[in-house]
Amino acid sequence: MIDPSAPGFWSDLFEVLLIGTGQTLYMVGVALLVTIIVGLPLGILLVGTEKGGLFSAPFGSRRAGIVINRVLDFVVNLGRSVPFIILMIAVIPFTRLIVGTFIGSTAAIVPLSLVAIPFFARMVEIAIKEVEPGLSEAADSLGATSWQIVRKVLVPEALPSILLGLATTVTSIINFSAMVGTVAGGGLGDVAFRYGYQRYSTIHMVAVIIVIYLIVQALAALAAWGARRLQRQNS
Amino acid sequence: MIAITDVTKTFGRADRRVTALDNVSLTVERGEIFGVAGQSGAGKSTLIRTVNLLERPDSGSIEVDGRVLTSLAGAELRSARRGIGMIFQHFNLLTSRTVQGNVELALEIVGVEARERRRRAAEILDLVGLSSKASVYPGQLSGGQKQRVGIARALAAKPSVLLSDEATSALDPETTRSILALLKTINAELGLTVLLITHEMDVVKTICDSAALLEGGRVTETGNLVDLIRTPGSRLARDLFPLGEVHTPAGHTVVDITFSGGLADRPVIAQLARVHGLDVSILGAAVETIGGNQAGRTRLALPGARDDIDRALADLRGQGLLVEVVGGADA
Numbered sequence: 001m002i003d004p005s006a007p008g009f010w011s012d013l014f015e016v017l018l019i020g021t022g023q024t025l026y027m028v029g030v031a032l033l034v035t036i037i038v039g040l041p042l043g044i045l046l047v048g049t050e051k052g053g054l055f056s057a058p059f060g061s062r063r064a065g066i067v068i069n070r071v072l073d074f075v076v077n078l079g080r081s082v083p084f085i086i087l088m089i090a091v092i093p094f095t096r097l098i099v100g101t102f103i104g105s106t107a108a109i110v111p112l113s114l115v116a117i118p119f120f121a122r123m124v125e126i127a128i129k130e131v132e133p134g135l136s137e138a139a140d141s142l143g144a145t146s147w148q149i150v151r152k153v154l155v156p157e158a159l160p161s162i163l164l165g166l167a168t169t170v171t172s173i174i175n176f177s178a179m180v181g182t183v184a185g186g187g188l189g190d191v192a193f194r195y196g197y198q199r200y201s202t203i204h205m206v207a208v209i210i211v212i213y214l215i216v217q218a219l220a221a222l223a224a225w226g227a228r229r230l231q232r233q234n235s
Numbered sequence: 236m237i238a239i240t241d242v243t244k245t246f247g248r249a250d251r252r253v254t255a256l257d258n259v260s261l262t263v264e265r266g267e268i269f270g271v272a273g274q275s276g277a278g279k280s281t282l283i284r285t286v287n288l289l290e291r292p293d294s295g296s297i298e299v300d301g302r303v304l305t306s307l308a309g310a311e312l313r314s315a316r317r318g319i320g321m322i323f324q325h326f327n328l329l330t331s332r333t334v335q336g337n338v339e340l341a342l343e344i345v346g347v348e349a350r351e352r353r354r355r356a357a358e359i360l361d362l363v364g365l366s367s368k369a370s371v372y373p374g375q376l377s378g379g380q381k382q383r384v385g386i387a388r389a390l391a392a393k394p395s396v397l398l399s400d401e402a403t404s405a406l407d408p409e410t411t412r413s414i415l416a417l418l419k420t421i422n423a424e425l426g427l428t429v430l431l432i433t434h435e436m437d438v439v440k441t442i443c444d445s446a447a448l449l450e451g452g453r454v455t456e457t458g459n460l461v462d463l464i465r466t467p468g469s470r471l472a473r474d475l476f477p478l479g480e481v482h483t484p485a486g487h488t489v490v491d492i493t494f495s496g497g498l499a500d501r502p503v504i505a506q507l508a509r510v511h512g513l514d515v516s517i518l519g520a521a522v523e524t525i526g527g528n529q530a531g532r533t534r535l536a537l538p539g540a541r542d543d544i545d546r547a548l549a550d551l552r553g554q555g556l557l558v559e560v561v562g563g564a565d566a
Contacts, residue, residue, distance in 0.1 A: 134327035141287055142392065143316040144344045152340060156331040230331065 002201045013207060016191055021211055023105045024187040027177045031112035032170055039117045039169075040162075043124025044150055046072050054136070054146040072121075079118030084176050087111055088183065108177065108185035116173045123165025127158040160227040167223030171216050178212070188212055237263040237286060237396060237430055242295035244281055255281040256292070257452040263445070268422055268429040270439040272471065273449035279432035282449065283400050286430060287319045288312060300395055317345055320389030324401035326381040328373040334360065334384050335369040341391035359387045363417060379410035386417065390425070397421070399431035403438060411435075415442050436474045440525055446471055460526040464495050465557050476521040476532035481562040487536040488544050488563030489518065492556055495530040503551065504535070511547035513537050534561070 003009065048055035049069035056065045082090070088111040095102045095110040131154055139153045155162075181189025188208050196205030244256040255278045263269040273279045284290040286297055288304050297304045302315050328337050338356040347355065360366050363383040373381055382402060389397060399418070403411040419442045422429050433439065439446050439460070447457035448471050456463065456471050464472040472493070483489050492503060507513045515535050522531040537544050548558050 132325075132327070134323060134325055135329060137289060138321070138323065138327035138388075139340070139344065140289060141316060141319070141321040141398075142341045142344045142388070143313040145313065148344055152343065153329060157329060159331065 002195065002199050002204075004201075004203055013204065016195065016204070017188075017207055017211060020186070020188040020191040020208070021215075023190075024174070024177055024212075024215070027105050027108050027112060027180070027185070027187055028170065028173050030109045031116060031173050031177075032166075034109070034113040035116040035120050035169060035173070036166070038113070039120035040124055040155075042072065042076070042117065042121040044128065044154070045069075046076070046121060046125045047128045048146075048150075054149060076118040076121055079114065080122070084111070084115050084179055087115055088180065103184045105180075105186045108180035108187075112173055112176055112180065115176055116169055119172060120165065120169045123169060124158070124162055127161035127165055128154050130161060131157045160230040163223050163227045163230070167220050170219050170223075174212060174216055236265045236298075236300060237261075237269075237428065238296075238298040239282075239286065240296045240298070242282075242285055242292045242297065244278075244285060244290060244292045254452050256285070259295070259449075259452070259454050261447055261454060261457060263428060263430050265428055266422070266426050267444040268418070268431070268442050270443035270446040271430070271432045271449055272436060272439050272446060272474070273432075273434065275434060277449045278452040279434075279449055280400060283398050283430065283432045286396075286398055287316050287321060317392050318394050319396045319398060320392070320394040321398040321400065322382065322385045322389050322402045324404050326373070326378075326385045326405075328381055328384055328388075330373060333370050333372055334365060334376070334387075337373065337384055338387045338391050341388050345392050355391060356387075359391055362390070362421075363387045377410070378406050379414060382406065382410075382414050383417065386414075386421070390421065390427075394427070396428045396430065399429060399433075401433060402431065404433070404435070411438070412441070418442060436477075439471075440475055440523055444526055461495065461528060461530075464493055464525060464530050464532075467557060467559055472532075475523060475525060478519040478521055478532060478534050481534075482518070483562035484516075484536050487516075487538050488541065489534060489536050489561050490544075490548065491532055491534050491559045491561050492551065493530070493532045493559075494556065495525075496528060501554065501556070503533070503556070507535075507537070507547055507551075511543065511550070513539060513544070513547060536563075 045055065045068065047053055049058070049065045049072070050056065056062060058064050058068065091111050091114060092102045095107050098110055099107045101107050135153050135157060136149050139149045144152070177185075177187055178189030178192065181187050181191070181193050188211060192205055192208040195201045196208060239259060239261045242256050242259045243254070246253045246255055259282060261271075271279050271282060281290055285292045286299065288297065292305065295305070299315065299319060304312065304315055307315055329340065332340065335356050338359060339352045342352040342355060357366065357369065360369055363386055365380060365383050365387065368376065368380065373384060376384065385402070403414050406414060415438060418429060421427055431438065431443070443460060445457070445459050446463065448455050456469060458466070463469050464475065466472060478491070481489055494501065504515050504517070507515050515537060518534040518536050520531065520533040522529065537547070548560070551558050
């Protein structure tokens with residue numbers, strides 16, 4: 001039990017929160033970056049390798065397209081089905097291979113990215129499917145390559161939806177980042193667990209909830225603002 | 236020049252095959268405006284989409300300006316497509332780009348450098364009368380303005396052929412006229428060959444030099460408009476002169492008389508009455524400017540014995556008029 005009236009309580013709380021927030025932002029930020037870098041192309045490939053898609057016959061073979069599509073679909077579904085706590089433990093050997101350890105904030109980035117990538121890839125897939133097929137066709141009629149269609153038509157046109165999908169993705173990364181606190185990943189989840197749960201400090205618990213709420217709200221507002229800015233021309 | 240030869244296109248699997256195009260052949264001469272008319276489902280859209288191979292035909296060949304497109308693939312096909320502009324019913328403009336950006340897209344694809352892109356886009360926007368809207372997004376434009384952007388984008392890479400897929404079908408009549416006038420100007424000034432598809436005969440009448448009728452995936456009529464209106468029984472000609480259904484008064488024979496070229500000022504009715512003693516009633520008439528020439532069709536009801544009428548009609552035919560019996564006793 002922590003005594004809130006003890007000298008230094010508030011400055012300790014502040015310091016703990018600051019470190020926790022820093023760790024959370026670090027984990028979430030890097031995981032988000034990895035998610036975008038891997039998830040965006042993955043989502044594009046998921047749509048592209050479908051029947052009639054831009055990459056439906058890579059290397060001139062429709063069979064290759066079908067195989068890639070099925071494999072990606074399976075991997076994405078698998079990633080989305082496995083509960084995070086199980087995934088986190090299951091990928092420990094992989095985490096060790098990449099980071100060298102499976103403890104700490106840096107190590108936590110690996111499972112966080114792995115859970116967010118399939119999620120975001122589906123969001124990208126949906127956003128791109130919403131783009132009017134006539135737009136790709138127009139670019140096609142102008143003699144565009146598949147790569148030009150992706151870069152100049154599909155991604156820019158889907159960007160408002162992708163951005164909103166990204167906001168949902170960040171929220172779930174933050175959600176999962178709290179869970180890694182329980183396995184020595186650090187961050188705000190760790191603060192809530194060690195101080196709020198194990199030492200019964202309601203104040204810590206409430207403070208963590210407030211900070212996380214503020215982070216999520218700020219990111220959601222940012223994404224909504226960005227999407228609105230991009231969509232202003234559609235009005 | 237566009238040569239479509241024996242093109243067949245089917246959709247669906249073996250057990251449920253739908254033939255969209257059935258051995259279609261058409262020739263569009265360099266510099267002309269060619270209209271393909273037909274009802275929805277006739278295969279018009281499929282036809283125009285096979286010309287730049289957005290839809291690859293099952294068999295047959297497509298030749299545009301001497302290049303056999305159906306034998307091309309990959310980079311060669313893309314390069315050939317750059318010589319063929321296309322505009323669409325729903326404009327298909329990028330909402331993420333300004334008007335200028337949409338036009339520049341065509342030039343980016345071809346690989347024109349930035350400064351040249353800006354210059355060319357400005358030049359073409361001026362041609363379509365949208366210079367003042369260069370930095371506006373398509374969402375803020377009217378339908379007619381959007382189609383002008385579509386036209387500017389299609390022309391940016393300086394194609395020799397323009398394909399128009401129902402480009403005016405989503406527009407009101409007045410806007411349609413202004414867009415058609417623009418197409419006509421472009422055709423005249425740039426010497427562009429235009430192939431358009433439409434379900435509106437007004438479009439064919441207003442700007443086309445030649446036309447074809449597509450029914451159930453087959454070309455049932457094709458030719459120069461001036462020739463078509465002189466062709467007995469031509470469905471296209473009948474659609475060009477909207478005289479409606481034939482209602483035959485009892486004891487009458489109904490005939491359609493078509494005037495074209497220098498025959499438009501013949502005093503036919505007076506002649507029928509005076510020379511042949513027939514009490515002519517006028518059931519309908521239409522005068523149209525077709526292919527730049529005045530042409531008219533009058534529907535008359537003639538009373539009396541068929542023999543007398545036949546004599547009178549033979550007389551008119553002898554003067555070079557197209558006379559068709561459309562109703563009445565053994566019509």
